[in-house]
Amino acid sequence: MISDATYTVMFYGLSATVILLALLAVNARQLLRAALGLMGMLALSAGLYVMLRAEFLAGVQILVYVGGIVVLIVFAIMLTRSSELLEDHPAKLTRILGATFSIMFMLIACYALGTTKFTESESTQAVRDEVRDIGLALLDRGANGYLLPFEAISLLLLVAVIGGTVVARKTPPKHQPFTTGGDLRGETVAHPPLVQDDEHVVESKS
Amino acid sequence: MTELLARFAPGLHEWLTLCAVLYAIGLYGLLTRRNAIAILMAVEIMLNAAALNAVVFNRFVTPNEIDGHIMAIFVIVMAAAEIVVGMAIVVSLYRLRASVDVNQMNSMKG
Numbered sequence: 001m002i003s004d005a006t007y008t009v010m011f012y013g014l015s016a017t018v019i020l021l022a023l024l025a026v027n028a029r030q031l032l033r034a035a036l037g038l039m040g041m042l043a044l045s046a047g048l049y050v051m052l053r054a055e056f057l058a059g060v061q062i063l064v065y066v067g068g069i070v071v072l073i074v075f076a077i078m079l080t081r082s083s084e085l086l087e088d089h090p091a092k093l094t095r096i097l098g099a100t101f102s103i104m105f106m107l108i109a110c111y112a113l114g115t116t117k118f119t120e121s122e123s124t125q126a127v128r129d130e131v132r133d134i135g136l137a138l139l140d141r142g143a144n145g146y147l148l149p150f151e152a153i154s155l156l157l158l159v160a161v162i163g164g165t166v167v168a169r170k171t172p173p174k175h176q177p178f179t180t181g182g183d184l185r186g187e188t189v190a191h192p193p194l195v196q197d198d199e200h201v202v203e204s205k206s
Numbered sequence: 207m208t209e210l211l212a213r214f215a216p217g218l219h220e221w222l223t224l225c226a227v228l229y230a231i232g233l234y235g236l237l238t239r240r241n242a243i244a245i246l247m248a249v250e251i252m253l254n255a256a257a258l259n260a261v262v263f264n265r266f267v268t269p270n271e272i273d274g275h276i277m278a279i280f281v282i283v284m285a286a287a288e289i290v291v292g293m294a295i296v297v298s299l300y301r302l303r304a305s306v307d308v309n310q311m312n313s314m315k316g
Contacts (some may be wrong), residue, residue: 001283011216013225021229022251024236025239031244033278038247052221052265057278064282069250069289076243076293090238098237113222120218123269133272134279148288153283160287168294191258 010051018044039070056131102206218266225262228255242296242306250285257281 023046024037028128042065049058090098228251235248257278264274300306 003208004215005208006209008215011220018224019227019231022231025251026231026239026248031241034244034247038250041251042254047259048224048258052261053274054261054265054278057261057275057282060225060279060282065250065254066284069286072289072293073243073247075251076296079297080243080306090240094238098234101237102230102234103309104230105233106226109226109229110223113219113226117269118218120266121269130275131270134275137276144273149280155282156287157283160290164290164294167291170299205231 004136007051014044014047014051018048035070035073038073039066042066042070048124052127054130056134113186218262219261221266222259225255225259228252228258240307240309242299242308242311244287244292246292246296247309250289253285253288255279256284 018041021037021041025041027033028034028037043062046061046066047205049055049061137144138146141147232248232250232252232255236245237253239245239248258276260277260281261273264271264277268274296306299311303310
């Protein structure tokens, strides 16, 4: 086990990096850069999970978030040509309002944290087999088990797979009852001209 | 130096503050971004902060249980499902309207 001093240094170093990368992810004008910030932030969050003795979750985080979600986001950015069209800066009023709102939320949350007394307890297990515990809990039919939520979430994944395929499908096959029409309806929509210069960023219609 | 650093070892409150800061950053992105994909990215940050929160409570309040980890796994799965459907909707909206600006999305019917 690492010493307390190393733990402190690791915590504050990782936290600062994660916060900076998250700020990059919400502020970067180029969406691909923002996706890169998101990827770094999620990967370093896996380090935070390791520090919390959740090694299995760290692996899941890397596999699902970094390997799956970020790749999907990058694909979507490229499919919608958002990487060519620079995201314009939000209006000043929007930014001020958003910053005020989120900082107020943070202050209220920190105040609530500071005035709450949590009953902390130390672990009594010397060595913990986390993967075994998670597996047993997920398939436990008892009162404290998670078998029903486990089945429900697998159903949710199935629905997400089918729904994503149906909604994003390009051309619907014949006799397909559930479809949004795909490209057949969008054929009349002319694609906007490719913009090369900075003058033609997505203009606001608001 | 080592003793000084050891005295500032992060406890429950420091971890929860980190989660609150991350959540607030995600909220800021959610409120200010106009590209639908960027908004989904901000939502991912918020979901990540929430999952981290569950693990932090599991570590410090009930270290012998596993419920916080299960909750985090469910949050991660839900985030994956949400991003799949969200991206499908964004891509088909882009096909239909050639734009992913949420300020222009004001009708339910194309």
